[in-house]
Every structure is written in structure tokens, then in C-alpha cells.
Amino acid sequence: MTDTAETAETRTRIERYDPTAIEPRWQARWAELGLHDTDLTGDPRPKYYLLTMYPYPSGDLHIGHWYIVTPSDALARYRRMHGYNVFFPIGFDAFGLPAENAAIKNGGHPFTWTMSNIETMRRQFRSMGATFAWNQEVVTADPGYYRWNQWLFLRFLEAGLAYRAMSAVDWCPNDGTLAREQVEGTERRCWRCHALVEKRDLEQWFLRTTKYVDELLDFTGIDWPEPVRIMQINWIGRSEGAEIDFDTAPDQHQPGGDQIRVFTTRPDTLFGATFMVLAPEHPLVPKLTHPDRRAEVDGYVEQARRETEIERLSTDRAKTGVALGAQAINPVNGEQIPIFIADYVLSGYGTGAIMAVPAHDERDFEFARRFGLEIRRVVATPGTEADAPMDDAYIAHAADERLVNSGRFDGMLADAGGKAIVEWLTGQGRAEPKVTYRLRDWLISRQRYWGTPIPVIYCERDGIVPVPDDQLPVRLPETVDYAGSGDNPLNHDEAFLRVDCPRCGQPARRETDTMDTFIDSSWYWYRYLSPDDDAAPVDPAMAERWTPVEQYTGGAEHAVMHLLYSRFFTKAMADCGLIEHREPFLRLFNQGQILGADGERMSKSRGNVQDPDELVHRYGADTVRLFLMFMGPWDQGGPWSPTGIGGVHRFLNRVWTLVLDAHGREPGDPEAGSLPAGEDADAGRAALRAAAHRTLRDVSVDYDGFRFNTMIAKLMELANTLFRYRGTEVAGSAEWDETIRLLLLMLAPAAPHISEELWSRRLDAAGQPWVSIHAQAWPEVDPSAVVESTREIPVQVNGKLRDRIVVPIDASPDEIEAAVLARERIVAILDGRTPDRVVVAGGGRLVNLVVR
RNA sequence: GCCGGAGUGGCGGAAUGGCAGACGCAGCGGACUUAAAAUCCGCGGCCCGCAAGGGCGUCAGGGUUCGAAUCCCUGCUCCGGCACCA
Numbered sequence: 001m002t003d004t005a006e007t008a009e010t011r012t013r014i015e016r017y018d019p020t021a022i023e024p025r026w027q028a029r030w031a032e033l034g035l036h037d038t039d040l041t042g043d044p045r046p047k048y049y050l051l052t053m054y055p056y057p058s059g060d061l062h063i064g065h066w067y068i069v070t071p072s073d074a075l076a077r078y079r080r081m082h083g084y085n086v087f088f089p090i091g092f093d094a095f096g097l098p099a100e101n102a103a104i105k106n107g108g109h110p111f112t113w114t115m116s117n118i119e120t121m122r123r124q125f126r127s128m129g130a131t132f133a134w135n136q137e138v139v140t141a142d143p144g145y146y147r148w149n150q151w152l153f154l155r156f157l158e159a160g161l162a163y164r165a166m167s168a169v170d171w172c173p174n175d176g177t178l179a180r181e182q183v184e185g186t187e188r189r190c191w192r193c194h195a196l197v198e199k200r201d202l203e204q205w206f207l208r209t210t211k212y213v214d215e216l217l218d219f220t221g222i223d224w225p226e227p228v229r230i231m232q233i234n235w236i237g238r239s240e241g242a243e244i245d246f247d248t249a250p251d252q253h254q255p256g257g258d259q260i261r262v263f264t265t266r267p268d269t270l271f272g273a274t275f276m277v278l279a280p281e282h283p284l285v286p287k288l289t290h291p292d293r294r295a296e297v298d299g300y301v302e303q304a305r306r307e308t309e310i311e312r313l314s315t316d317r318a319k320t321g322v323a324l325g326a327q328a329i330n331p332v333n334g335e336q337i338p339i340f341i342a343d344y345v346l347s348g349y350g351t352g353a354i355m356a357v358p359a360h361d362e363r364d365f366e367f368a369r370r371f372g373l374e375i376r377r378v379v380a381t382p383g384t385e386a387d388a389p390m391d392d393a394y395i396a397h398a399a400d401e402r403l404v405n406s407g408r409f410d411g412m413l414a415d416a417g418g419k420a421i422v423e424w425l426t427g428q429g430r431a432e433p434k435v436t437y438r439l440r441d442w443l444i445s446r447q448r449y450w451g452t453p454i455p456v457i458y459c460e461r462d463g464i465v466p467v468p469d470d471q472l473p474v475r476l477p478e479t480v481d482y483a484g485s486g487d488n489p490l491n492h493d494e495a496f497l498r499v500d501c502p503r504c505g506q507p508a509r510r511e512t513d514t515m516d517t518f519i520d521s522s523w524y525w526y527r528y529l530s531p532d533d534d535a536a537p538v539d540p541a542m543a544e545r546w547t548p549v550e551q552y553t554g555g556a557e558h559a560v561m562h563l564l565y566s567r568f569f570t571k572a573m574a575d576c577g578l579i580e581h582r583e584p585f586l587r588l589f590n591q592g593q594i595l596g597a598d599g600e601r602m603s604k605s606r607g608n609v610q611d612p613d614e615l616v617h618r619y620g621a622d623t624v625r626l627f628l629m630f631m632g633p634w635d636q637g638g639p640w641s642p643t644g645i646g647g648v649h650r651f652l653n654r655v656w657t658l659v660l661d662a663h664g665r666e667p668g669d670p671e672a673g674s675l676p677a678g679e680d681a682d683a684g685r686a687a688l689r690a691a692a693h694r695t696l697r698d699v700s701v702d703y704d705g706f707r708f709n710t711m712i713a714k715l716m717e718l719a720n721t722l723f724r725y726r727g728t729e730v731a732g733s734a735e736w737d738e739t740i741r742l743l744l745l746m747l748a749p750a751a752p753h754i755s756e757e758l759w760s761r762r763l764d765a766a767g768q769p770w771v772s773i774h775a776q777a778w779p780e781v782d783p784s785a786v787v788e789s790t791r792e793i794p795v796q797v798n799g800k801l802r803d804r805i806v807v808p809i810d811a812s813p814d815e816i817e818a819a820v821l822a823r824e825r826i827v828a829i830l831d832g833r834t835p836d837r838v839v840v841a842g843g844g845r846l847v848n849l850v851v852r
Numbered sequence: 853g854c855c856g857g858a859g860u861g862g863c864g865g866a867a868u869g870g871c872a873g874a875c876g877c878a879g880c881g882g883a884c885u886u887a888a889a890a891u892c893c894g895c896g897g898c899c900c901g902c903a904a905g906g907g908c909g910u911c912a913g914g915g916u917u918c919g920a921a922u923c924c925c926u927g928c929u930c931c932g933g934c935a936c937c938a
Contacts, residue, residue, distance in 0.1 A: 185935090227856055231933060234855065239937075264938060277938095319936085344936045354938050362853095363936055438937055556932080630876075632865060636858095644864065644877040651876085653891090668883040668892035710866070713875035720875090723892090794871040799919045801871055839870095839918045846870045850918045 017656040019620020023753040027129055036131035038087045048084035049546050050076050051525050053554030054091045058098060059117030061124040062602050063610040063640055064594040070625045071634050071708050072553050073130040077749035078703050081778040088131055089528040091138030092118050095517045097192055100450045104482045110450045114141055129621050129752050136528045140520040145527060147473030148537035149519050150455040154466050155576045161208045169443060171200040176447035179516060180440055181561045204445040205454055209568045213437050216567055224588040231559040237438025241265035242422045244431040246276060249327040249336050253290055260328055263350030263436055268418030270332050271406040272378035273355035276339045279347035280304040288339060290325025297322055304343040319344055319367045331430045350436050365393035378405050379414045444516040447488045449480055451514030459501035459508040468502050488512055521562050522569035525549055543579045552585035555593055589706055592637020599639045610640050622751035623649040629708035629750060651716050652754055658722050659740055659758045665727035673727045684725060685735040691721045692739040693785040699746050718743055748773045795820050796848040797829055813840040820847050
């Protein structure tokens with residue numbers, strides 16, 4: 001039994017685990033040795049580009065940043081141990097509004113605010129022990145970076161991928177122009193400031209994202225989460241159908257013969273078109289309006305225009321509209337049908353005009369009810385009366401609907417009928433098959449100072465003149481006068497505005513709009529490869545060698561903005577001959593988001609931010625890292641709660657004790673020093689080694705599958721097993737030693753400091769020279785250690801667990817069945833009955849006796 | 853409304869057709885200590901029972917199966933996305 005005096009001595013001999021002493025020392029050592037600097041050109045090992053979404057330098061690095069970065073860093077270390085040359089860069093998404101708001105509020109320059117935040121965040125990131133390649137860092141607000149935004153813009157301009165157009169744009173009173181993706185919700189509020197968004201007609205710069213719609217819908221060759229793919233597919237919104245021309249009918253006020261083109265996905269319902277609706281902005285509206293109707297129509301147009309500017313209420317508000325007092329001719333049957341305008345028809349989608357089929361479209365149905373218009377059923381399931389009264393629009397579901405009330409097409413299957421009708425009309429030059437998309441071109445102009453200046457010049461004589469390459473970058477002026485308002489200060493900066501036209505040399509004016517900051521993040525991972533290159537944005541040899549990115553990790557909130565823009569940029573850059581591939585990220589993982597304890601997004605203003613420095617000070621970075629990985633599945637996120645961090649810290653303490661004090665015995669444990677009942681030292685050593693190798697096998701699978709929480713649980717189990725043998729004859733054996741070694745290696749990616757410290761002490765104790773644990777190879781599983789000689793099989797009767805038996809590992813199903821039926825307990829439960837069936841399931845994993 | 857995802861002890865979660873609740877937190881009991889903290893050992897879904905044991909149990913209801921947290925159908929709740937897209 002325990003010798004108390006000796007134990008006391010043992011316990012005082014080992015020093016306490018003190019992360020604050022260990023961690024900074026190793027961080028300094030790793031930095032000094034350049035352990036994380038990637039040799040991008042000379043290293044012969046296979047490359048692995050691991051990218052994590054770069055942060056915005058808000059200045060408050062909170063626990064959410066750790067949640068994002070820690071598992072990625074563990075993965076970087078894990079891949080390095082597998083012999084990969086891992087590139088794991090970091091940078092800062094440094095343009096954007098908060099810097100300007102801070103400058104407006106506190107005076108000073110956005111640059112100063114941004115750079116001081118970056119400085120703070122660099123220090124905090126280093127305290128995590130993250131293995132970022134700091135010497136490849138990118139800061140997008142640096143002229144050395146945004147210069148290449150400008151250069152790429154000019155290449156896109158040459159390639160016809162950038163253009164300037166007048167357009168009704170979404171306009172936020174605070175933030176100016178927004179991309180469509182930046183307008184949120186039914187009420188159409190700004191994604192940043194939540195102000196109500198208006199429409200304005202402005203000349204703006206666009207990138208032609210629509211050129212790649214079909215390619216963007218194709219995800220072959222990339223392994224992305226299903227929800228992100230679906231969101232992108234929905235956002236692109238492809239629908240197949242036809243465009244059909246309706247002629248206007250002549251009347252005493254206009255000659256008719258104008259063509260109104262509509263888009264429909266259901267040409268089979270054309271016989272049910274009983275009226276037409278144009279968007280209020282439709283160009284034919286003034287011409288078609290009957291003089292008697294003009295006042296009402298103008299009033300409605302004006303109201304609709306205001307309404308899009310004011311709040312747009314829910315989609316189920318009552319339908320409104322007015323008749324133009326003109327008729328159109330249905331091309332399939334020559335019927336004259338009335339033309340309306342209504343705001344439920346959008347000018348920006350399809351052709352801005354629809355044929356209304358009230359019987360088979362909910363919105364048209366509602367409109368028809370309200371205005372007393374004819375509702376004519378033209379598709380029906382077999383057995384439905386063609387003229388049965390309708391309470392609701394009937395939306396056909398499948399191809400087994402048949403046409404009715406459609407003349408010679410009656411009885412045809414709906415989809416075949418649709419095709420036939422389109423073919424027939426196409427032959428007459430009145431229709432053509434057509435695919436429409438919801439996706440629009442990307443509006444990139446922003447009326448802000450703190451972004452990349454769009455490199456064009458407006459000359460009275462030469463019009464729009466691109467800034468020549470050798471005059472890049474167009475720099476932001478170093479002084480900025482906000483004059484207390486949110487208006488773009490570039491508009492008032494004469495030194496910036498005045499420029500000579502590069503073509504004619506006459507005085508001209510610079511563009512003052514800057515680019516959407518999503519431009520910056522659409523290609524930054526290429527720039528990481530050659531951040532100081534002043535000859536080109538991307539070094540072609542480096543891009544060839546290092547991209548596409550093997551693994552990208554980041555939040556799902558970027559599904560339709562950043563991730564779609566990045567795919568667009570990659571394709572556009574490929575078409576400009578800058579890179580050779582067309583998809584940027586081979587694999588994507590969306591981690592969840594850590595919320596405040598209140599379940600809301602963490603933000604300073606809500607006061608729900610968890611400061612990691614405080615936790616690091618108390619528990620050490622390794623504990624915080626491990627806890628964030630242990631909390632739950634990485635893709636889940638959830639509200640922050642530090643409950644339970646003590647358990648993770650205890651685990652690291654136990655590892656510390658196991659490594660440094662294998663023979664210690666705890667006075668509190670009555671079994672201390674004795675082997676588990678019925679086990680001798682040989683069996684104990686074998687069992688320990690088996691546990692170690694099984695853990696290794698399972699932990700590898702968990703790392704590969706991003707299942708860090710179960711990975712850590714398995715390491716805890718192994719530590720618990722080791723603890724059971726601590727102080728016994730097994731402790732200190734070769735198997736013990738091997739288990740400790742494996743435990744440290746498996747722990748190294750997740751808790752890099754403590755594993756490095758214990759590793760170095762072991763080397764020291766063995767008189768061996770120090771080599772970092774992070775430079776070790778990931779260990780191999782010994783299959784012979786994992787095999788077992790017996791196994792325990794649960795036995796069910798009618799699906800209820802009743803017994804367990806232990807059989808030799810190679811027992812045949814017949815032998816297992818015989819063993820089960822010989823069990824006393826089973827005999828008693830069967831009570832003389834013979835099982836109807838004996839299921840030996842899963843190759844002998846479980847036995848189920850079925851008895852009636 | 854449409855499209856995704858989820859619902860398991862007091863809590864975070866594990867098990868994705870085969871022993872429900874791994875691992876951890878909180879809790880309870882014990883050891884050590886003058887004491888507390890720390891540490892160590894043990895218990896731990898709910899109900900009945902001293903116990904052995906039995907019954908119930910993965911949002912609700914139904915189904916498939918020898919066997920369902922897991923697959924299918926219906927409904928409810930929560931989270932995310934889209935929202936008059938013809």
C-alpha cells in the first residue's frame with residue numbers, strides 16, 4: 001500500500017504545470033527558428049495550402065477569432081506531421097467602413113486606426129501559438145496591395161468584364177451604393193447599418209459576373225458543403241422557359257402593333273393568359289396609356305416609384321395596379337386581353353412584363369380576384385372538370401398534368417404541350433426558348449474614401465480613360481477631411497480630383513468612387529504567395545505551384561458574397577491569362593459561429609464579448625485552444641460559455657503528471673499502485689499498448705474529418721487509462737513509454753506548448769538532443785497491437801438487451817449462437833421456448849433472439 | 853410562403869441501422885488535509901425496489917426492420933438563407 005511519506009515527497013518533487021511560464025518561451029523559440037515560415041519555392045515535399053478567412057481588423061480580437069483559427073492551426077500542424085509542406089498564411093481585410101466611422105467620430109485617419117488595430121491583433125494571434133506564415137502577410141489597405149486591385153480592374157475592363165452603366169441602384173443614406181447582396185430582408189435594409197435602402201439612378205461600375213452564370217452553377221471537382229452549394233444555386237436562380245411576344249391591339253388612340261415581350265417558365269399555360277401586367281417602369285407604359293387613364297396611371301407609377309424607396313412591406317400585402325386602357329393579343333388564340341401595370345411585376349427580372357395566368361399562378365390569381373378578371377383553367381390532372389370553379393390558383397406539380405381548354409393541344413401532357421406551343425410560336429417568329437437568371441452583375445462602385453480608388457479618369461474630350469499601368473497605384477490622399485459628414489471626402493479633394501488626361505493631356509477629373517471591399521477579398525490568397533512582388537499581382541510560377549487552395553475554412557455567412565465573388569474572380573483571372581485553374585478552393589469547411597452568452601453576435605456595443613487574453617492569463621493558451629475544440633462539433637458554434645474549461649485544464653494537468661511522475665501514487669486512491677483486478681503486469685502492458693494504438697487509429701480519423709471534440713475525448717480516455725496504471729509495475733515500462741510518446745504526438749497539433757515542453761523534457765532525460773515535437777512524423781498504428789483475442793457481444797431477446805457473452809475473436813456465428821443458447825440467463829428468459837430466429841448481426845457484433 | 857440545418861440527461865455533447873448517454877461540466881459520496889483549496893478514487897437518464905432485478909426513455913404520432921436517436925411519412929418547435937424571380 002501507499003507509503004505516505006514517500007508520496008508526499010513524490011508530490012512535492014514535480015513542479016506544477018505553469019502555462020504562463022512555458023508558452024511565451026516556446027513561442028519565442030519557434031519564431032526564432034522560423035518553424036512556421038514556409039519555403040514556398042525550394043521545399044520538395046508535397047504542398048498543402050491551408051487558408052482561413054482573413055479577419056477584419058476591428059481591434060477587438062475576441063474568443064470568436066480563436067474559435068476560427070485554433071482548429072485550423074491544429075490542422076496545419078497535423079498536416080506538417082504528415083510530411084506536407086504546409087502554407088498557412090494570415091492577413092488583414094483592412095479597408096471598410098468601421099475605420100472611417102472611427103475617423104469621423106474621433107478625428108484622425110482611417111489608416112492610423114486600422115494599423116494600430118492590426119498591431120494589437122498580431123500580438124494576440126501570436127499568443128495563441130498559431131503557426132501563421134507571418135512573413136507572407138497581406139494588408140489590403142496597403143498601396144502595394146490595392147494597386148493590384150486597380151491593375152486587375154483594368155484587365156477586366158480590357159476584357160469587357162468591367163463596364164459603366166446607368167442603373168437604378170440600391171442606395172443606403174449612410175453607406176451609399178450597395179451591391180444587391182448587401183441589401184437584406186423584406187424591408188430592404190443595409191447589411192452594415194440597417195438603414196432603409198432606397199433606389200437611385202446612377203452611373204456606376206459593374207463587373208460582369210453574369211458571364212459565368214452557368215459555370216458558377218457547376219461545382220464539379222470541388223468538395224463544398226451542400227448548404228453552401230444550394231445557397232449559391234438559389235442565389236443564381238436559373239429558370240428555364242421561353243420569351244413570347246404579344247402584339248398590342250390598335251384602338252382609336254394608338255395604332256397597335258407594338259410588341260410586348262414576356263418571359264414565362266410555363267408556356268403550356270399560354271391559353272390561360274387572360275390579361276397582361278407590365279412593371280410600372282416598363283418603357284411602353286406612356287405610349288399605351290389611354291388618355292382617359294393617364295392621370296391614374298401616372299399617379300400609380302409615381303406611387304410605385306416612391307414605394308420602392310419607402311418600406312416594402314411583406315410579400316402578402318394586397319395586390320395593387322391600374323389598367324392602361326389598352327389591349328394585347330394573345331398569340332395562340334388571337335384573344336384581346338387587357339393590359340395592366342402593377343408593382344408585383346419587377347422591372348429588373350425577365351422582361352419586366354408578364355402574361356398573367358390567374359388559374360395557375362397565385363399572384364395572378366389574387367390580382368384577377370381583386371379586379372374581377374377571368375380565371376381560366378388550362379391544365380388539370382385527369383378526372384378534374386375543365387371548368388370546375390377554382391378557390392385557389394392551381395399549380396401543376398408534375399408532368400402528368402394535361403392541357404385543357406387549349407384547342408388542338410388539349411389532352412397533351414403539360415410539359416410536352418408547352419414545348420409544342422413554343423415550337424409553333426418560334427416558327428412564326430413570336431417566341432424563343434430562354435433561360436433567365438436571378439443573378440445580376442456585381443455593382444462595385446462605392447462612394448467612400450477608405451477603399452481602392454477606381455483607376456479611371458473622365459476627360460471632356462476622350463471620355464472614360466483608364467489610368468495607364470505605369471501610373472498605378474492611384475493612391476488615396478494621405479490627408480482626409482471628413483468635415484464631420486459621411487460624404488465621400490474624395491469629392492472635395494482638389495489635389496486628388498485634378499489630373500491631366502493621359503490621352504490628350506488636357507485637364508480632366510478622377511473617378512472618386514472606390515471599389516467594394518469584397519474586391520479585396522476576392523483574390524487575396526494569390527497575393528499571399530508573393531506579397532512584395534511589384535511586377536504582377538500574382539506570380540505565375542507560384543500560382544502554378546501553390547493554387548488552388550487545398551482547404552479553405554470560414555463562416556457560412558459568406559456563402560453568397562465572398563465565396564461567389566471569389567469563384568468569379570478566379571474564372572475572370574483565368575480568362576485574362578493570369579492563372580491556369582478556374583476554381584479557387586478545392587475543399588471548403590464552414591465552421592460555426594461563437595455567439596455571446598446571450599445568444600447574440602459578439603460585439604463591443606452589446607457588451608457580450610469574451611476577451612481571450614483573460615482566459616489565457618488564467619489557464620494558458622493550450623487550455624483555451626483545447627476547450628474551443630472540445631466544446632462541440634466545429635461546424636456548430638453556439639453561445640459562449642466558459643463552463644467546463646476547468647475540465648480541459650485538468651486534463652492537461654493530468655498529462656503533465658503522467659509524463660513527469662509515472663510512479664507517483666495518489667493518497668486518495670485506495671487502489672493506488674495495484675493493477676486492475678485479475679490483470680498481471682504482462683496483460684496490463686499489452687492492454688495499455690492496445691489502448692494507445694487504438695486511440696491513434698481513431699484520433700487520426702477524427703483529425704481528418706474535423707471532429708476535434710471527439711478527438712480530444714479519446715485523448716482524455718487514453719490519459720485516464722494511463723492514470724489507472726500510474727504507480728504500478730506497468731508505469732515506466734517500454735509500453736508505458738510508447739503510450740506517453742504517442743499521447744504527446746497526438747496532442748501536439750491541438751496543445752502545442754505543453755506537448756513541446758514535455759517532449760523536450762523527455763529528450764533531456766534520455767540525454768538526447770532537442771528536436772521540436774512539431775517536426776516529428778505522425779506515428780504509425782501497429783496493427784498487431786490493436787488486435788484482440790476475445791470480444792464481448794451483447795445479447796438481445798426481441799430487441800431488448802438481456803446479457804453479454806465473451807467469445808474468442810474468431811468465433812463463428814454458429815459458435816456464437818451455441819454459446820448464447822448455453823447461457824443460464826438466456827435459458828431462463830427463454831423459459832422452454834425455442835427462438836424463431838437467431839440473428840447474429842454485423843459479423844458477430846450483436847446477437848438478437850427472436851421469440852414469439 | 854419556399855429552400856437548407858437541427859431537436860438526445862440538470863448542461864455542452866457522443867453514438868448516423870446493432871449495448872443510448874462516450875468525453876467533459878455541474879451534483880453527490882469518499883480519501884488526503886488542523887481546515888479550506890488543489891489533487892485522487894467512486895456514483896451518476898427517469899420511475900419502482902434494501903437489493904437482485906424490472907418498467908419507461910433520444911420533440912410528438914405513425915411506418916419499415918430481427919433490431920430505429922439513426923431510414924420513411926405526418927405534425928410541432930428552434931436556427932440559417934431567400935422572399936411578389938413570372
